[in-house]
Every structure is written in C-alpha cells, then in structure tokens.
Amino acid sequence: xxxxxxxxxxxxxxxxxxxxxxxxxxxxxxxxxxxxxxxxxxxxxxxxxxxxxxxxxxxxxxxxxxxxxxxxxxxxxxxxxxxxxxxxxxxxxxxxxxxxxxxxxxxxxxxxxxxxxxxxxxxxxxxxxxxxxxxxxxxxxxxxxxxxxxxxxxxxxxxxxxxxxxxxxxxxxxxxxxxxxxxxxxxxxxxxxxxxxxxxxxxxxxxxxxxxxxxxxxxxxxxxxxxxxxxxxxxxxxxxxxxxxxxxxxxxxxxxxxxxxxxxxxxxxxxxxxxxxxxxxxxxxxxxxxxxxxxxxxxxxxxxxxxxxxxxxxxxxxxxxxxxxxxxxxxxxxxxxxx
Amino acid sequence: xxxxxxxxxxxxxxxxxxxxxxxxxxxxxxxxxxxxxxxxxxxxxxxxxxxxxxxxxxxxxxxxxxxxxxxxxxxxxxxxxxxxxxxxxxxxxxxxxxxxxxxxxxxxxxxxxxxxxxxxxxxxxxxxxxxxxxxxxxxxxxxxxx
Numbered sequence: 001x002x003x004x005x006x007x008x009x010x011x012x013x014x015x016x017x018x019x020x021x022x023x024x025x026x027x028x029x030x031x032x033x034x035x036x037x038x039x040x041x042x043x044x045x046x047x048x049x050x051x052x053x054x055x056x057x058x059x060x061x062x063x064x065x066x067x068x069x070x071x072x073x074x075x076x077x078x079x080x081x082x083x084x085x086x087x088x089x090x091x092x093x094x095x096x097x098x099x100x101x102x103x104x105x106x107x108x109x110x111x112x113x114x115x116x117x118x119x120x121x122x123x124x125x126x127x128x129x130x131x132x133x134x135x136x137x138x139x140x141x142x143x144x145x146x147x148x149x150x151x152x153x154x155x156x157x158x159x160x161x162x163x164x165x166x167x168x169x170x171x172x173x174x175x176x177x178x179x180x181x182x183x184x185x186x187x188x189x190x191x192x193x194x195x196x197x198x199x200x201x202x203x204x205x206x207x208x209x210x211x212x213x214x215x216x217x218x219x220x221x222x223x224x225x226x227x228x229x230x231x232x233x234x235x236x237x238x239x240x241x242x243x244x245x246x247x248x249x250x251x252x253x254x255x256x257x258x259x260x261x262x263x264x265x266x267x268x269x270x271x272x273x274x275x276x277x278x279x280x281x282x283x284x285x286x287x288x289x290x291x292x293x294x295x296x297x298x299x300x301x302x303x304x305x306x307x308x309x310x311x312x313x314x315x316x317x318x319x320x321x322x323x324x325x326x327x328x329x330x331x332x333x334x335x336x337x338x339x
Numbered sequence: 340x341x342x343x344x345x346x347x348x349x350x351x352x353x354x355x356x357x358x359x360x361x362x363x364x365x366x367x368x369x370x371x372x373x374x375x376x377x378x379x380x381x382x383x384x385x386x387x388x389x390x391x392x393x394x395x396x397x398x399x400x401x402x403x404x405x406x407x408x409x410x411x412x413x414x415x416x417x418x419x420x421x422x423x424x425x426x427x428x429x430x431x432x433x434x435x436x437x438x439x440x441x442x443x444x445x446x447x448x449x450x451x452x453x454x455x456x457x458x459x460x461x462x463x464x465x466x467x468x469x470x471x472x473x474x475x476x477x478x479x480x481x482x483x484x485x
Contacts, residue, residue, distance in 0.1 A: 197433065250483065253484070315439055
C-alpha cells in the first residue's frame, strides 16, 4: 500500500515538473533577428573559421544554437548573454566600425582569448567545440601582429616639423560625454601615475587625481574610492634622430571617473573619451561604455579594480625607500639652510 | 638509525625553508614619482635601450623648452626620470614603465651653464654628463588641447 502511494506521489511530482517546464516555454522569447551588414574583410580563412566557430554564436547576428540553448530557462541566460555580447562586439556588423576601431577590437579579441577569458569558461563547458587550442590562439596573435605591422611607420621629428597643418588642439567650451562626464583640463595638475605605448603606434601618459594616487599607494582597488579619477592622454608616436620615440599629434583624451552609484552597470567607473583637436566625445548614448569599454576592463584588469595602467609591482622596496629618504634629507638640508 | 636520519632530514627541510635568506630578493612595490613642485613636461621611450622616461620641470624650464630662445630670468630646474620598459601585464601589445633605473636633475646657473646630478641610479657608461644635459634640453613639451 505504502509503495503504491509512493509511486503515485512520484508520478504527480513528475507531471508537475513537466507542466511547469512546459509552461515556462510560453515565456520563451526568441533572439532578436538582426541583418548582417558586413563581415571582416581581408581576413585569413583560418582566422575567419576560428571566429565563426568560437565567437559567432554570441558576437554576431548569425547564431547557430543547439536545442538546449533554445529551451527556457536556459534560453533566458543565452539570450541575455547574446544581447550583451552583440553590444560589445558584433562580427555581423563589423563594417560599422572605423579602421582604427576594427584594429582596436581585434587586439582586444586576442587579449581576451590569450587570457583565457573568451570564450566564457561557462560557455565552453556546455559548448566544448568552442574552446581554442594554443595553436589557434597563436593564429589570432599572428594576425593581430600583422595588423600593427601594416602601420609600423613612425614619422621623424623633422618630417613632423615640416607639416604645415600641425596645430595646437583648441576648443571653445569643455565638451561633454553622453554619460555627463565633461573634459577636465585639470588633469595637468594631477600626478603622472604611468606611461605606456601601444601596438597601434601611440604613446600615452596616465594621470591620477589625489584620491586615485592614494588608492594606488594603499592598494585600495576593491573597490576604488568614489571620486577617484584617471586621465589618459594619447598621442601619435614621433621618432627623434637618437631613436627616442616622443609624443606627436594629439589623438584623444580618455577619462575614468569612479562613482559607484552613478555608473552601476560599468563596475562603478564612468568612462569618457574626447577625440582629435576638437575633442569630439565618443558615443551617441551613455551606453557606449557598456558597448566598448567595460568588457575589456572587466575581464583583463579585475585584479586592479578594472583599471589598466596601475604601476606594476616591480620596484625594490628597499632601494626606493632609500632613494626617497635621501631626497627627503637633501630637502631638509636645503630647508634648514634657507631658514 | 633510519628514523633518526629521517627526523633530522625532515626538520632541516622544515626549518631551512622557513629561515630568512640574506640574499632573498627584497619586496617589490609600485612606484609613482613625486615631482614636488615640478610639472610633467613630456615622456619618451626607446625600444633599443628598452627604457621609458618622464621629464619634469619648473615654469622657467617649461618656458625654455617651449621656446629655446626664451631668456632665463629665473633658475630652471628639470628632472628626467627613466624606467625600464616592460610588457603590460594586463594587455598584449602594450608596454609600460617598470623598474626605476635613473633620476637625473639639472639646474641652470647664472653664468648660463647647467649643473648636473643623479638622484638615483647611474648614467649609461657610454654617455657623459654633457650629453645627458643636451638630451634633456632637446625635449619639447607635449601639446594638449587648450
């Protein structure tokens, strides 16, 4: 008798699960269908195949999803991931990007696959075919390097001085990014926290305000304190006769401003970019940071609170402390002499 | 005997690994140069030497580098801070300033000559102080939007 009761209970439970599962399917929205406007052009076939196999299911308008990807509740997560992936990078709308943006996106692709951040480990687990082998990552790397080789020419100082069109960038009123962050010339009074060069033949100077500098000194990155601000000035590279590479024409100014309440969708960081001498703001809407900035910062710079360009830990504490002590002693001597 | 030997070996392993070696590398830290009253003027890097530098100066130095014909009414002071260039640990294709290797300081004198000193590190053996002063004075400030 007891056994019959138990069998009945199991049947009822099973029916409930089936009914619940079936009813979920009524809330199953299909993925938004979008047209293909243009793929990458002049890309080696090998690279194309790798991208199609590992990336297109999320980063395109040409999904080839398996049955279980389309079944609710799994489909809800899949759809959300696809919508987000399309925002960040869409291989079916590659033609909408400028040449510089295409190049920048491809370096980002290599950095993501090289760091093992893409395809997402959770995705690879359920889609083992999307995993990239070491040789495939190398194919991506070689193509990324070939892109930089194409514009490897760095003009000389002499050639730049002959340019009649070179002018000091000017603007009348401070431009404002779509998310409300204004160009702030105050950065020149901030401290230089680092310098960098990028494969795209640019040279960069990174400034931090007092709050950001203090956060770096205290390793206070998780999270960075509100009010931290970092500015990155980007210039084209120019070569001096002694081989030194120096800043040439101004390219853009980039800002990251920390406000945990205002910029919730981008890990508390507000992004802004002002391009060219006219300082034209990047982005048509405030969503631009979600679409083009935070994905790399989130995946590749998590250890330093989503900020690249925090000075690396490579200096000997002993030597630096000795140096700072010596400098301070000299200052004290000068101060007492003046007194 | 075997037991004693293994105890001695084990304890030497445990205590040996925990002891402080005087030759152990010192702790590594992040470093940001504090220029005091000087302002950032420009940066540079050299792929052959694998170095990256930042130049700081006071207002008279900035005026002088902006226009080499500018008369020096006040003493000019400049500091060239040189780091080893290294790969960006976060991003392939990017190089960043790494270990501090040299801090040079030059100051103008009333007679038009420059005083030179190193605050940190040593100048490359193939270069003279005169060459280093010339290198520093052959810099142009970066031009920002105004």
